[in-house]
Each structure stands twice: as C-alpha cells, then as structure tokens.
Amino acid sequence: MRAARRRGCMRVSPWKGRCQPRLGRGCYRLHFGIAGEMKPVTLPECIIRCANWSTHQPILGSMPTDPGPVPPAKPAATRSRASRPRSGTYTVHDVARMAGVSSVTVSRYFNEPQKVSEALRTRLAQVIEQTGYVPNQVARILATNQGGVVGAVMQNVTSPTFADMVRGMMDVAERNDLQLLLANSHFSRDSEARALRTFAGWHPRALILTRGDHSPESDALLARLKVPIVEAWEVHAGRPFHQVGFSQQVVGRMLAEHFVGQGALRIRFVLNGAVEDGRATRRSEGYAQAMHDAGLVPDVWRARASDDVGAAREAMAALAAMPPGRRPRAVIFANDNMAITAILCAHSHGLAIPGDLAVAGFGDAPLAAVTTPSLTTVRPDPYAIGSRAMEIVVASLHASTASAGPQVQEIACDLVIRESSRVVR
Known part of the structure; x- marks a missing residue:
C-alpha cells in the first residue's frame, strides 16, 4: 500500500482503513453514479464500465479484487437536466x-x-x-473573423428618408450574415462621437456614417480604427473614407435654377435654427452660387426655431409681414417638412401658394404628392444609398488586399416638379 501511495495511485479510505484507486472526477462519478445506481463499483467492474480505466492500469496487479464498500456519492446531473450556472447565463x-x-x-x-x-x-x-x-457574438467575431456587427450613426432615425436608407443597409447586411446596429446623433457631432466610442467597444466589422464633418475626437478615433468606414448620404472632396451619395450643393443649385428659369428674381432659401445640420447649409451654398451666376442677390434666411414646424411657421409669418413688392417670389425650404408646413399654414397668413408664393422643398416625403397644391421637391434615392454603402462594406471585408484608395460613388437626385413651384406672373 505504501508503495502504491508513493506512486500516487492509491489513497487510504476513511472507511475500514481500506485502499481504493485515486480516481479522476469523471471516473469518480461513474463509480458512484452509473446509470443512477447508488452503490459503489468494484475495481473489476471499473475496468469494464469506466471510460477512464486506463488510469488504473499500472496498479491493477497489486490491487485487491474488491477494495471494499465506500459511501455512496450524489449522482451526477444527467444531460437531460440543465442546472443554471451561478452567473445566470450559460456558456x-x-x-x-x-x-x-x-x-x-x-x-x-x-x-x-x-x-x-x-x-x-x-x-x-x-x-x-x-x-x-x-x-457570444463578440467572441465569435474575434475567433472566426466572420459575420459581425456594422455600426451606423444616423442623423435623424425618425425621418422617413433615413428609414428607407436603413432598409437598404439591412437588406444587404442580412444577405451577408452581418448585423446592423443603429445610433441617432440628432445632428450633433458630440452625440456622434459618443456613439462611435460605444461602437468601438463592440469591435465592429465596419462603420457607416451619415455625415462627413466630424468632431476632432471622432476623426482621431476613426483614424485609429482598422475597419472599413463609409460616409453615406453625401459626397465631399478630399475625404479619406469611402463615400456614397450626392452633392448638397448640386441640389441647392438645381432648385435655384428651377425658379430662375421661370423668371423669378427674388428667391429666398429658408433654414431652420438647427445650426449643426450642415447638409441644409451646404444646399443653401449651392443655391447662393446659382444666384450669383444668374446675377441675382442670394437671400438665405434662418429661423430661430430649431424644429421644422416651428421654423416654417416663423418663416411664413415673416413673409406675410413683408410688403408685396419686396416679398420673395419663390421660397426654397430646407426640407419637405418645412415646405409642407408652409403650404398648410399659408392661408392663415393671407398667402396663396403658388399665386403669391412659389414653394419647393427637399426629400420627397410621402405627403409631398398629396398636399394641395402638391409640393415640388428633390427626390434622393435613400434605399440605393444605404444598400450601396453596405455593399462597399461587404466588398471591403472580402477583399484580399487593401484597395488603392477610397471609393466615391454618386447617386443622382431627381427634381420632381409639381404644382407648388409654378411662378405666376
């Protein structure tokens, strides 16, 4: 027994001074819980029934055929019963x-x-x-480099236009085993920076952003991330990331030229008070350039109210207070929400559209076609922008080598001419 103990193969039983094999955990369970039995198993039975019998082979010749009875142990949990781990979550x-x-x-x-x-x-x-x-999806991504999360920071997730863009991204993501996580920045660069820090902790496979003018903190973080980054919705010259979308300046020029072509001389561009919405500001810049090219004076007017409805009502009150001879003949609103509000409240301000005031917007919202008069607007293709942005992500993830440089893909907008923009002479 002493020799066997020195070899680490035996242990003294506390019952009757007998010796029994030093068993592994799995073997111990088999000895005292095979098929629900509540009785000890002798060593010869172990040789036949225990999957770990080879661990006892060195001492079989020196062991007694029956080491004697030992107290029964609790039977092990069977596969059919799941005992919840202490953490509360199964691994x-x-x-x-x-x-x-x-x-x-x-x-x-x-x-x-x-x-x-x-x-x-x-x-x-x-x-x-x-x-x-x-x-655990994060563990799966790190281990397999497959599937994973794509983070997208939207400017306004409640906008119908951006909803179509999200749908385009999701359709492509689902076909390629990718999950889309959304964050809403409310046109705030600081909110975007917070969202990017959160996404970085998820180890995203890629990022899709709906603005190109980021905070210095965001630019520094994006430069450190070694993942594909796509700026979707508009294109800017000289950006270091992939871009999909259109030029806001071109949209502003398109609307201005529509009114200039009808002979309008006084044309106003109305912005809401959300100064961080740089996209509308860039549309006003395109409008201003078209006015200069036509030899006309630009008139960019910004409301105090930051919400679209309040800003449009404020703008209509200001227009109604102007003498007819100085009042703008046409007004370009920064978006369709503002333009539709202007149409709805024009009568209360004593103005007729388009008789006194021709109006146009941007976005082609669902209500644009059913207002009276129907609204002239510029129609982007948000679904195409979203799906193409995600396709660039997928192609970048599957590329064997880095591309020569960032891709820039423009998706043109359409001018949809309806009743509201007719200039009455």
Missing part, C-alpha cells in the same frame, strides 16, 4: 459539458454545422433549446 463550456462534447464542437455547430454529424446536431439542439443558450 459554451456549459453546453459542451451537458451535451458530452467539446466546446470546439459546439462552436462548429453554430459556425459550420455541415461539419457536425446529424446525431451530434440533434443532441446539441436539444441542449441549446433547454438552456436557451445564445452564442
């Missing part, structure tokens, strides 16, 4: 233990199920259904 290791497989097999079940036998797939499916196990 891949818990699922592997309960299914009697390795954690690698569990991971393969999710990532490459065709490489797992049908019997194991059935067993794992039962355990996963029982436990409600959900794979």
